[in-house]
Amino acid sequence: MLIHEEDPIPAPERDRGSARPGDPSQAAGPTILNQMGGVAGFAYSTVPVIVFVTANALLPLPVAVGVAGATGLALFVFRLLRGERLVSAIGSLLGVAVAAGIVAWTGSARDFFVIGIWASLAGFVVTLASVLARRPLTGVIWNALAPAGATAFGEDLPHTEVHLLDGGHFLLESSLDEVADLIRDFLGRTLPA
Structure with missing residues (x-):
């Protein structure tokens, strides 16, 4: 990106807000972050993990899996009662259910995190491939999260x-x-x- 400024506007007169009424960049639709439930969605996704780790330290593994599953279900109901989109709420419940299912199947508490580990590895491989192809995905992701961009x-x-x-x-x-x-x-x- 190359930026030139002809007659700079003095700093106090600059509009520092990013969401102005009528701004066409704001009408482009929801960002990926909003589609995932926003910042609250990220927070909700950590609660079952924290509950699982705590319960696993204090209780037998099958009970810890049940507590994590129950926490995921309670958060699902809570999010629906708050009026959040069904897709966002059910996505977090599905993640907890799959993680709990893997732990129940393998019998190892470490496997609760296997989805996140493999997803991170896949993300790394894709990002590395994009860098090697000289087309880094960072800009694509940034533009998806912040539609106004440059x-x-x-x-x-x-x-x-x-x-x-x-x-x-x-x-x-x-x-x-x-x-x-x-x-x-x-x-x-x-x-x-």
């Missing part, structure tokens, strides 16, 4: 030029000529002759 600079500073270039992490290494042309053009228009 264009927010242009919306907050109306005299700014924003150019989105497909240059990867080392922009000058991959797109030197294009960047140089943009800078020359900008300086030619803005500097006194």
Whole structure:
């Protein structure tokens, strides 16, 4: 991303908010974070894990699995009563049920975490492959979580030029000529002759 500013707006006049009424970037739909239940959804997903670890330290494994399952069910009902989407609520219940099922099947408490471990490994392999292909997924994920992305600079500073270039992490290494042309053009228009 390359940013040029013609007549900068003094700092106190800048709009630092990200959710302005009528902002088209906000109307793009829910973010991935919102679809997963938001920050609360992440918090709810940790409760059964903490309950399982605590119960496993104090109780026999089958009872700990039952307590974790009951906690997941209680959170499912709680989320539905709060008016959350069924998909978000049932997703967390399904995760706890699958983890508890794996523990019940293998008889090992460590296997409660096997889904998370394998999911992290898969995420690492996919991310590594995207880096090796010189197309890192970080920007794709960032744009999915924060839809305004790089264009927010242009919306907050109306005299700014924003150019989105497909240059990867080392922009000058991959797109030197294009960047140089943009800078020359900008300086030619803005500097006194």
